[in-house]
Structures are given as C-alpha cells and as structure tokens.
Amino acid sequence: MATGRTHRPATRSRGIPEATVARLPLYLRALTALSERSVPTVSSEELAAAAGVNSAKLRKDFSYLGSYGTRGVGYDVEYLVYQISRELGLTQDWPVVIVGIGNLGAALANYGGFASRGFRVAALIDADPAMAGKPVAGIPVQHTDDLEKIIKDNGVSIGVIATPAGAAQQVCDRLVAAGVTSILNFAPTVLSVPDGVDVRKVDLSIELQILAFHEQRKAGEEAEAVLEAEAAAAKEIREGPDGDVPAVMPA
Amino acid sequence: MATGRTHRPATRSRGIPEATVARLPLYLRALTALSERSVPTVSSEELAAAAGVNSAKLRKDFSYLGSYGTRGVGYDVEYLVYQISRELGLTQDWPVVIVGIGNLGAALANYGGFASRGFRVAALIDADPAMAGKPVAGIPVQHTDDLEKIIKDNGVSIGVIATPAGAAQQVCDRLVAAGVTSILNFAPTVLSVPDGVDVRKVDLSIELQILAFHEQRKAGEEAEAVLEAEAAAAKEIREGPDGDVPAVMPA
DNA sequence: CCATCTTTGTGCATGCATTCACAAAGACAT
DNA sequence: ATGTCTTTGTGAATGCATGCACAAAGATGG
Structure with a gap:
C-alpha cells in the first residue's frame, strides 16, 4: 500500500492542508461579495487583496482544489463560489x-452568518427550565433533558457549546454520545473527546490576551527607544559630539 | 549591530514565537485552576494534559520565558502564574x-473572562441613539459621536468591534485615528489598518465552515470505506477468496 | 497565423513549528 | 556523601507553510 499522496488526478484530493482549509471561508466571503456586485471574473491579485492575503498563497491554495482559473484572465467568480x-x-x-x-448563545442564534452558509439552527437547548419554550431568534428553547432526542430526530452532527465552563464537558459528553461528531466550543475549557470527533474552540479572552501581549511589547519598545535616545543624549553631553569612544562605565 | 537574538541573559527576551504566545493564555488558565485548588507544583506532563498540548511543546514554550522549573520536581504554580x-x-x-x-456586543460586555484577566470595559459605544444611556452589564451605552473623546479620556489602546460588517471599517478608522493600536474584530470583514496596529479577528461562521469541511470529509471516507468494502466483496465473489490476481478491467 | 501580453500554476528555497530523545540538574533516600 | 530517580531544558530532525520567481497557458490584437 502506498502512503496515498495525491493519488487522484484532479478531483477533490484528500490532502488539502489545514492552513488552506482555514482560508477557504475567507475567499468564499470575498467571492460572494463580488458575486453580489455581478463581477464575472477576478484575478488572483485582486481577490487576494480583498481577502487580505498574499496572491501566491491564494493561487497555491486554489491549486489544491484543481485548476479552476484561466491564464491571462483570472477566475470565474460564480464557478469558484460553487467549487x-x-x-x-x-x-x-x-x-x-x-x-x-x-x-452568547442568543447572539449566536441571532447571528446571520450561519443561515446564509448552509447552517440551520435546528434547536436551542438550555438547562434552565425557566427558559424552556421561550423563543430566541424565533426558535423556542428546549430543555437539556431532551438533548439526545433532539440530536437524533434532527440528524444533527454539529453542536455549538455556549454554556458556562463548568457545564461544558458534561454537555460535550452527551452530545458525542448522541452522535455529534463536530463541536464548536465557546466555553473556556479544554474538552476531551474520543477519536473521530473534531473540536474547535473560540476563546474570547485568549484573543484579548494575545493583543495585550503585543500591546505591551509595543509600549516596551517605545520606552526602550526613549531610554536609548536619552542614553545617547547623555553620552553626547559627557563625551562631545563624536562619541566613538571606548567608554568607561560610570559608577 | 548584532541581529539581537537573545541578547538578554534570562530576562524577557523579545523573540517569543507567535505560536507560543497564542498558547500562553491556555497555560495560564490551567495554572489558575490549579492555583485555586492550592496545588503547589505541577510537572510539564500534568500541565500539558490539562492544557491539551504535548508536554515537549509546553517545556519549549516555557523555555522562551526563562528557566522557571525545577528538575525532578516541576514548576511552581504561583510563580508560573505570575511570570x-x-x-x-x-x-x-x-x-x-x-x-x-x-x-454579541452585549454578550461580550457581560463576559466574565475579561474582567478576571486585567481587562476593564471602560465604555460601551453604539451608533443607535435609542441605546444611549441604557445600561448593559451595568455600564451605560454611549453614542458613537463621543468615540474619540472616550478613547482619549480613558487612555484606551484596545478596541473591540462588534458592529455589523458594513460599519466595521469606518469604526476601525476612527478608533485608530483616536489612538487605539490593537483591535479585536468580530465583524466578518477584512479590516485594513496602518502599520503598527494589530488586528485579530474572530469569525463565528468561519469556524463552523471549517468544521463542516471535516464533517464532510468524515462522511466521505465512510462512504468510500463502504464502497471499498462492497467492491472487495464483489471481487471476492468474482474471483474466489485469494484475490491476488492481476485483474482484467471489466468493460 | 503569429506575436505579445497577462495571469495562472508550481518547483524551489527559506523559515517557522513540532516532536523526539537525551544529557544535565536537582531532589531525595540511604 | 553517594547513588538513584525524576523531570527539566534543549540540540537536532522532521514536517508544514510561506513567498519568490518563472515557465507554460491562453487570450487578444494585428
């Protein structure tokens, strides 16, 4: 048995890199916008700019899907949207x-980006009995007790967890047991799942912390630059304006 | 002038890889949980399990911060939290x-994970005049007109955009002009910003699309496995149970 | 039908990230 | 003290992603 690298001629090969998969939705969004403006074709350069990536990267990404472009012209917007x-x-x-x-759950239920992309909110589930029956985004909330039945009746394979951290693992276990194989987790916890189940996490506070790191670094560099400027100025005063002297450390 | 790699003995060196920075909040969360349970020390193996990563990766990550562990023992939880x-x-x-x-903005305002990590919601801003003055999460909403003044009065350097896509770039421009240098963008748009400004984006629908891709792949592999099994069975019937025959393609 | 010009698709080089595997460091018992 | 045992910190190997740079492909005009 071969290790199976690109054994299929031009059809959907299985080996699309993760990094590419993560960018496809980005391209799709840019293409959809073009499509709405009835733009017929787009070059890799233009599309890359709209998606905020390098054009070579975009072309390589598309090359994993097949050869859908026309040299000298670009890509057919509608066709690419479909592909x-x-x-x-x-x-x-x-x-x-x-x-x-x-x-957060309510925000997600109301979020327009889901419905417009083939995702249908089949049910909203909450552990609070007081919520049961109350409509959110036009969908009545159901109680956690019925979770398994809801999953099976609707053939759900994707679950979104927007519970407090403490409840997340338990909810996750029940979802998986009921047949869910992909989970989008908004709770700030590491979920453990059996093989074959995908988990992606979105952590609001982690993103802020990463920003804070860079923000601090910027501030630090500025301060350092100021210090260096001050040191240079002081040196200037001590040594006169040529400054290339093997300086003796002041005490 | 040297290229400046690790020119500082053990202090905060500037060259921490992005991938490591992105994991630090994860470690921090796991460590905080241990700290709350008054666990004094933790090994790289244990902490890695709690954070859901490989232990070698964790040790390498920590090595960028300095040598904060004790061989044979592990890491001091409190000290590491601080570092x-x-x-x-x-x-x-x-x-x-x-x-x-x-x-979404309301969900973010109510999100506890911010306040507990040194982030203080200084102001909530909305373009709808009807919202002005109405308290959300105990904080009165202010009108967009005052954006610049709010930023400056509070010394804000981090802004969160939770507007519709159409308004995002405009809001972003105003934030940047007012002095914000880090932006967390929840609107499904590519923001363009001048150099020196960091943007991180969180896109709810992109995450779902990535899950859908893997979900489809799983379903496809299953179907393929079934097909292969069927093909093998058919072959078995045609050729008898040894099967290692250089088969002639059927027409 | 040929020449020119645009734009794709990709081989290649480079750099970053992950993982392995082990020597050095230290705790702890004897 | 000395030896054993655990766990860190890190060199080295591998793999993945990015971006350059260019040949091949095709459109378009003369």
Missing part, C-alpha cells in the same frame, strides 16, 4: 444545535 | 471599549 462551497461542504444542509442560551 | 501574567501584560490594567452593542 469552494462544495469543497467546504456548504452545498448540503447542516443542522446545528446550540447548547447554552445565555447572552 | 506568564507578566509576560502577557496582564499585571497592568487594560481599559477596553466595545463598539456595537447588539447581541
């Missing part, structure tokens, strides 16, 4: 459940 | 503004 949608699996209907209808 | 916090810049106060107080 990327198909590759991402957006041409089919994905029923999704959201568990945990607090502020 | 990582300091490295990430969480020992100082970061006033943050949230622009766009819809469902």
